[in-house]
Amino acid sequence: MTISFEGKNLEVPAGISVASALLAGGARDFRSSIVGNAPRAPYCMMGVCFECLLEIDGVPARQSCLITVRDGMKIKQQLGAPELEDINAGVNHE
Amino acid sequence: MSDEIADLVIIGSGPAGMAAACEARSAGLSVVVLDEQQAIGGQIYRRVETAPSSLLEILGKDYTAGQKLIAEFRSSGARCIAGATVWNVTTEGVVNYVTDGHADEISGRFVLLASGAMERPFPIQGWTLPGVMGAGAGQIMLKGAGAVPAEPVILAGCGPLLYLLAWQYIRAGVKIAAVVDTTKRSALFSALRHFVGAVKGWRDLLKGIKLIAAIRRHGVPIYSGATDLAITGIVRAEGIDFKIAGKPQHVAASLVLLHQGVVPNTQLSWSTGAKHRWDDQQLCWQPETDANGRLGDSVIYVAGDSRGIVGANASAVQGRLAALAMARQLGHADTAARVRRLLASLQRYTHVRPFLDTLYRPQQKNRIPDDDVLVCRCEEVTAGQIRKYVELGCKGPNQTKAFGRCGMGPCQGRLCGLTVTEVIAQKREVDPSEVGYYRIRPPIKPILLGTFAE
Numbered sequence: 241m242t243i244s245f246e247g248k249n250l251e252v253p254a255g256i257s258v259a260s261a262l263l264a265g266g267a268r269d270f271r272s273s274i275v276g277n278a279p280r281a282p283y284c285m286m287g288v289c290f291e292c293l294l295e296i297d298g299v300p301a302r303q304s305c306l307i308t309v310r311d312g313m314k315i316k317q318q319l320g321a322p323e324l325e326d327i328n329a330g331v332n333h334e
Numbered sequence: 335m336s337d338e339i340a341d342l343v344i345i346g347s348g349p350a351g352m353a354a355a356c357e358a359r360s361a362g363l364s365v366v367v368l369d370e371q372q373a374i375g376g377q378i379y380r381r382v383e384t385a386p387s388s389l390l391e392i393l394g395k396d397y398t399a400g401q402k403l404i405a406e407f408r409s410s411g412a413r414c415i416a417g418a419t420v421w422n423v424t425t426e427g428v429v430n431y432v433t434d435g436h437a438d439e440i441s442g443r444f445v446l447l448a449s450g451a452m453e454r455p456f457p458i459q460g461w462t463l464p465g466v467m468g469a470g471a472g473q474i475m476l477k478g479a480g481a482v483p484a485e486p487v488i489l490a491g492c493g494p495l496l497y498l499l500a501w502q503y504i505r506a507g508v509k510i511a512a513v514v515d516t517t518k519r520s521a522l523f524s525a526l527r528h529f530v531g532a533v534k535g536w537r538d539l540l541k542g543i544k545l546i547a548a549i550r551r552h553g554v555p556i557y558s559g560a561t562d563l564a565i566t567g568i569v570r571a572e573g574i575d576f577k578i579a580g581k582p583q584h585v586a587a588s589l590v591l592l593h594q595g596v597v598p599n600t601q602l603s604w605s606t607g608a609k610h611r612w613d614d615q616q617l618c619w620q621p622e623t624d625a626n627g628r629l630g631d632s633v634i635y636v637a638g639d640s641r642g643i644v645g646a647n648a649s650a651v652q653g654r655l656a657a658l659a660m661a662r663q664l665g666h667a668d669t670a671a672r673v674r675r676l677l678a679s680l681q682r683y684t685h686v687r688p689f690l691d692t693l694y695r696p697q698q699k700n701r702i703p704d705d706d707v708l709v710c711r712c713e714e715v716t717a718g719q720i721r722k723y724v725e726l727g728c729k730g731p732n733q734t735k736a737f738g739r740c741g742m743g744p745c746q747g748r749l750c751g752l753t754v755t756e757v758i759a760q761k762r763e764v765d766p767s768e769v770g771y772y773r774i775r776p777p778i779k780p781i782l783l784g785t786f787a788e
């Protein structure tokens with residue numbers, strides 16, 4: 241199937257995660273860090289680290305290591321603070 | 335929202351969750367298993383059901399062994415909901431989850447947390463650079479996507495999973511630039527305190543020894559007793575600096591896979607308000623349970639690596655024992671003989687653990703890093719900043735929030751929590767148990783606002 245990352249098309253096998261597909265396709269930088277604007281890329285591949293956040297089909301801050309590729313998926317880098325921050329900021333800690 | 339009720343709701347379809355489901359079904363309980371992954375199997379048996387034979391060949395016997403448990407699980411009559419991310423569990427047995435953007439709810443007379451382990455954070459200079467990943471992450475790409483590094487890779491750290499991946503990579507034809515082993519030369523002697531256990535667990539030990547011998551045989555350079563690890567590179571990983579017996583070394587590679595053991599994934603148990611204790615041997619938090627894995631007098635049980643690292647086989651046995659304990663409470667079964675047999679196999683599977691924990695105890699400097707190393711990757715807080723907070727009166731991870739945003743990013747402290755506890759404990763010169771952990775509240779997974787819109 242075909243997915244696009246930052247406007248460039250990639251042929252990828254079905255059934256694998258978006259993060260795996262992009263890394264195997266040679267992508268290196270997925271997002272930029274919130275404070276230092278430094279490039280970041282997947283670290284854990286199992287939903288723990290949130291370094292793999294991407295904008296997928298218009299929805300920001302998706303954990304691309306947990307999402308399976310779909311034909312025609314449009315994927316962009318997640319730059320700066322993800323929106324999910326606004327939802328979760330501080331709720332899990334006192 | 336549905337208001338389905340099952341006797342047992344299980345979170346996680348790894349060995350612990352699947353085995354618990356089988357045992358509970360044999361005792362006549364209705365069982366629903368939720369897992370956020372699309373395929374069942376957990377970490378060790380990831381995608382074993384559909385893996386091509388070439389992959390089975392590369393990954394080896396311990397992986398293929400999962401097919402047996404999965405077959406038992408498939409015919410057990412347990413209902414399995416894949417792609418279901420659990421974000422809340424209450425002490426009354428209500429479980430909230432999200433599948434494909436839809437929020438749902440299910441209740442269990444009992445709930446089993448079998449959420450497994452994650453790789454221990456490896457906070458060293460440069461560990462946030464693209465091109466640095468966990469060795470487990472590398473293995474996930476191999477199992478889940480059949481993907482291997484195209485260029486030479488460095489494996490650094492210690493622990494069985496690191497050597498296993500090296501062996502699997504060799505079989506897959508991957509070029510390994512170096513294995514940088516942080517196991518201390520002296521560790522073997524202190525580990526021999528657990529000699530008796532190690533001898534009883536000789537099968538596991540022998541596996542490890544064979545792996546390392548095979549890696550050497552293939553001519554992979556192994557640097558033993560490495561200290562002072564630092565990833566080099568400015569915007570990408572370019573290699574690793576380290577010392578052997580005090581002498582500086584450097585190996586270049588665009589991909590560095592780090593690993594220093596796995597630790598329980600305790601986010602769910604913390605979020606229920608359960609008590610946890612610091613385990614000095616495994617250097618991590620473990621939920622306080624009774625012998626069967628029950629959390630206090632709640633309806634929640636914990637089994638497998640999320641209760642304390644025991645490995646896949648012991649995880650499965652713990653799952654079965656927990657299921658039998660619940661079945662007894664529901665008046666379903668006469669279990670005494672079965673329990674005795676399971677306890678004997680649990681012992682057999684855990685003999686080798688104290689030996690492994692001691693031998694592969696991660697170096698202090700790789701857990702409690704120097705001041706300039708980032709500890710909280712999300713909010714970019716360094717060990718030095720955390721030490722400053724302590725000087726200003728910060729006593730534990732919960733209070734770091736009053737001083738900065740440490741632990742408040744999207745990962746909710748999963749990747750900095752253990753480090754923050756240990757950095758503060760060292761600075762305060764107290765035991766980690768006195769320092770505590772973040773207070774984890776649901777939702778333990780981020781939920782997009784739209785999920786609840788309907």
Ligand SMILES: Cc1cc2nc3c(=O)[nH]c(=O)nc-3n(C[C@H](O)[C@@H](O)[C@H](O)COP(=O)(O)OP(=O)(O)OC[C@H]3O[C@@H](n4cnc5c(N)ncnc54)[C@H](O)[C@@H]3O)c2cc1C
Pocket residue numbers: 286345346347348349350351368369370371375376377378379396418419420421448449450451452453470471473474495498596599602637638639640644645646649779
């Ligand atoms: C990356 C990695 C690779 C490993 N590879 C091996 C290996 O090759 N060989 C080996 O012997 N050991 C391996 N281990 C050790 C491993 O943890 C095993 O000992 C074994 O898988 C533990 O079984 P378990 O059932 O306790 O948990 P797991 O097998 O980890 O299963 C836990 C399951 O729970 C699910 N889960 C977690 N949180 C949630 C949630 N909130 N909502 C829904 N589902 C959730 C996960 O998706 C996962 O499928 C690995 C560990 C890691 C972290």
Ligand code: FES
Pocket residue numbers: 259281282283284285286287288289290291292293303304305306
């Ligand atoms: S790579 Fe860690 S959450 Fe996706």
